[in-house]
Amino acid sequence: MNVARSSQPGTSRGRAAQYHRRMDIFRVGGNARLEGEVTVSGAKNSVLKLMAATLLTPGTTTINRAPDILDVSIMSEVLRRLGCQVRFSGGTLTIAVPEDPSTETDYQLVRRMRASIAVLGPLVARWGHAKVALPGGDAIGSRGLDMHVAGLVQLGAQVHSEHGFLIARADRLHGATIRLDFPSVGATENILMAAVLAEGRTVIDNTAREPEIIDLVQFLNKMGAQIEGEGTPTLVVDGVSQLKPVEHDTVPDRIVAGTWAMAAVMTRGDVTVRGATAAHLERVLDLLGASGAMIDTHLTDGRGFRVRMNDRPKSIDVRTLPYPGFPTDLQPMAIALDSIAQGSSIVTENVFEGRFMFTNELIRLGASIQVDGHHAAIRGTERLSSAPVEATDIRAGAGLVLAGLVADGFTDVAHVHHIDRGYPGFEQQLSALGADVRRIHAPDEDYFGPPST
Numbered sequence: 103m104n105v106a107r108s109s110q111p112g113t114s115r116g117r118a119a120q121y122h123r124r125m126d127i128f129r130v131g132g133n134a135r136l137e138g139e140v141t142v143s144g145a146k147n148s149v150l151k152l153m154a155a156t157l158l159t160p161g162t163t164t165i166n167r168a169p170d171i172l173d174v175s176i177m178s179e180v181l182r183r184l185g186c187q188v189r190f191s192g193g194t195l196t197i198a199v200p201e202d203p204s205t206e207t208d209y210q211l212v213r214r215m216r217a218s219i220a221v222l223g224p225l226v227a228r229w230g231h232a233k234v235a236l237p238g239g240d241a242i243g244s245r246g247l248d249m250h251v252a253g254l255v256q257l258g259a260q261v262h263s264e265h266g267f268l269i270a271r272a273d274r275l276h277g278a279t280i281r282l283d284f285p286s287v288g289a290t291e292n293i294l295m296a297a298v299l300a301e302g303r304t305v306i307d308n309t310a311r312e313p314e315i316i317d318l319v320q321f322l323n324k325m326g327a328q329i330e331g332e333g334t335p336t337l338v339v340d341g342v343s344q345l346k347p348v349e350h351d352t353v354p355d356r357i358v359a360g361t362w363a364m365a366a367v368m369t370r371g372d373v374t375v376r377g378a379t380a381a382h383l384e385r386v387l388d389l390l391g392a393s394g395a396m397i398d399t400h401l402t403d404g405r406g407f408r409v410r411m412n413d414r415p416k417s418i419d420v421r422t423l424p425y426p427g428f429p430t431d432l433q434p435m436a437i438a439l440d441s442i443a444q445g446s447s448i449v450t451e452n453v454f455e456g457r458f459m460f461t462n463e464l465i466r467l468g469a470s471i472q473v474d475g476h477h478a479a480i481r482g483t484e485r486l487s488s489a490p491v492e493a494t495d496i497r498a499g500a501g502l503v504l505a506g507l508v509a510d511g512f513t514d515v516a517h518v519h520h521i522d523r524g525y526p527g528f529e530q531q532l533s534a535l536g537a538d539v540r541r542i543h544a545p546d547e548d549y550f551g552p553p554s555t
């Protein structure tokens with residue numbers, strides 16, 4: 103088993119080491135107006151699964167348009183600890199998978215990043231064994247794994263948990279008809295990656311239909327899998343005996359693109375988002391149009407969209423749903439927008455039961471929000487007032503930065519390592535659009551900097 107060793111800053115191991123630097127804060131200047139162009143890279147929620155899927159075959163796979171984010175560094179580390187060689191350079195990941203990798207993941211790494219559970223399906227499919235740390239819940243909800251486990255059991259695996267690990271064993275997986283209780287993204291992906299090497303046909307009903315699922319299916323089919331039905335509620339997989347390594351371009355990150363669209367509307371700005379697929383954000387752009395924004399999805403190079411806003415946005419009612427519904431990952435930005443919009447609104451969270459936690463931080467900024475179960479009632483206020491706040495997860499963090507852009511004074515957003523997990527060069531891109539956002543290395547956990555002027 104060969105392991106590449108380099109912890110230079112800028113290398114993925116160096117960045118993983120920085121993971122421990124939890125002290126950074128963003129100092130966000132208010133009364134901002136964003137103007138200009140921004141380019142999105144590949145989707146975090148696709149590239150992490152593509153990386154896991156490389157375990158399905160020995161050899162070297164190349165993944166292009168990989169985002170330069172902390173989660174990619176951590177997944178690289180998960181794969182290295184399994185014996186892979188992983189290089190990241192200029193947005194390209196090169197992953198060399200050995201003939202005989204380990205099938206036991208690193209406990210601490212997986213605990214920190216839930217997405218690493220995606221190695222479960224590939225490992226048990228290819229080697230008949232997988233020992234993966236239980237990822238646990240996070241700030242947005244309990245995050246069960248029952249559908250992942252039930253699916254693998256239906257494919258013929260024995261699965262049990264022991265000492266904080268999920269252990270799966272199988273001589274050879276076999277096809278099955280599996281119906282998901284909820285179109286879970288993670289369960290769809292794990293079952294799919296197991297079924298591609300199973301004996302016979304697998305039918306997965308009520309599957310997730312996100313663009314990231316379609317990207318994974320296209321990647322697997324390029325490797326030699328036989329999957330049909332991507333983008334529909336039913337996937338049909340005919341198992342094959344082996345796959346081959348390939349090269350692939352990651353689908354654009356629609357959540358990052360949607361964040362820029364929200365930021366343009368909240369700051370009454372004019373932002374062109376390049377490299378994105380507008381069709382992946384139809385529901386979101388429709389709602390922003392209803393809030394008064396001008397949306398242009400016919401850019402000359404056809405890749406991206408432009409959002410312009412001249413006035414104070416009108417409030418929008420939002421219900422989060424699995425794709426093609428409004429993405430739960432843009433819910434915090436929708437609440438931030440409604441906090442400064444004209445009128446009152448209701449935001450309903452249908453995917454994660456704990457995803458309103460961050461509203462307490464928005465209330466610190468002067469927002470008027472009342473949460474009742476999975477509904478949040480918001481009364482828009484003309485302007486928020488700056489205050490020190492804390493990011494509790496990736497999207498809540500981004501939502502708080504957007505709120506800081508439209509507050510008076512300087513807002514300190516702490517724990518920005520959350521944001522680094524999903525937004526490549528966030529503060530640099532915001533500055534390029536005219537915002538005043540600086541990263542400050544706080545000396546210790548309780549440092550919130552001098553009182554804002």
Ligand code: EPZ
Nearest residue numbers: 147217245246247248249250286287288289431453454496
């Ligand atoms: C993926 O999480 C994304 N993460 C999430 O993005 C995203 O919010 C979510 O899909 C929904 O779109 C990654 O791709 C790494 P689910 P995942 O399985 O796969 C319940 C971000 O900010 N459930 O579709 O974990 C679960 O608890 C992140 O980028 C079970 O109960 O989502 C949740 O309530 C946050 N049992 C719901 O289903 C299961 O076995 C949806 O979860 C599986 C899921």
